[in-house]
Amino acid sequence: MRKSLLTAALVALLPVTLIAEERGPVTNLPMPRFVSMKTTEGYVRRGPSRTHRIDWIFKHPGIPLEITAEHGHWRRVRDRDGMGGWMHYSLLSGSRTVLIETDLLELRRSPLPDAPVVAQLELGVVARVRECAGTWCELAVQGYKGWAPKSHLWGVGADETID
Structure with missing residues (x-):
């Protein structure tokens, strides 16, 4: 009985002392994370496919973006002002800016x-x-x-x- 009480007490402390880092379901990389735009023009879509409407076009190569979600070959990104949507991963670079x-x-x-x-x-x-x-x-x-x-x-x- 004492062993189970001790185990329960230790488990109760775990969420406070160990914080699990969220990982992307596709890449297993930390989420959110920063990347940069690889191309001179990047379409930002309403959803994660080419059939979704284009909401924005980023036109500054190298601009830093924050990835907040992943779905297949698509990454949900946002810029400094919170604007964004879904971009194809081929438009993004791991180079940090x-x-x-x-x-x-x-x-x-x-x-x-x-x-x-x-x-x-x-x-x-x-x-x-x-x-x-x-x-x-x-x-x-x-x-x-x-x-x-x-x-x-x-x-x-x-x-x-x-x-």
Whole structure:
């Protein structure tokens, strides 16, 4: 009897201490997750097939998108503003990019608030992610490389590490 009470007590603690990461049913990759648009034009449809109506056309290659669902060869995506729908997976890339959310964001030589400034990035610029650790990400954009705080970027999770 004591063993079953102890087991029940441990099981009751599991949801608090172990949080299961949701995985996509098709790819078994984490959900939600960020990707980027591979092509210069990407049709966003109302549902997961070519017979569904096109609601949006994304026209910025490399723009970060968040995958929120999977169905066969289709991924439900949303952009920074929450707009989106279903896109064919062939239009998406695993290459990571971010959208700059602060005007004249200072890109720094190292991940320190007082490190020398390498460049200033305008609001809405898309940058390639090279690495993320802690609260900083190393970015590359138009020949410049440097570090920026995650809190000023859209396209990377607050607790996400990228090597």
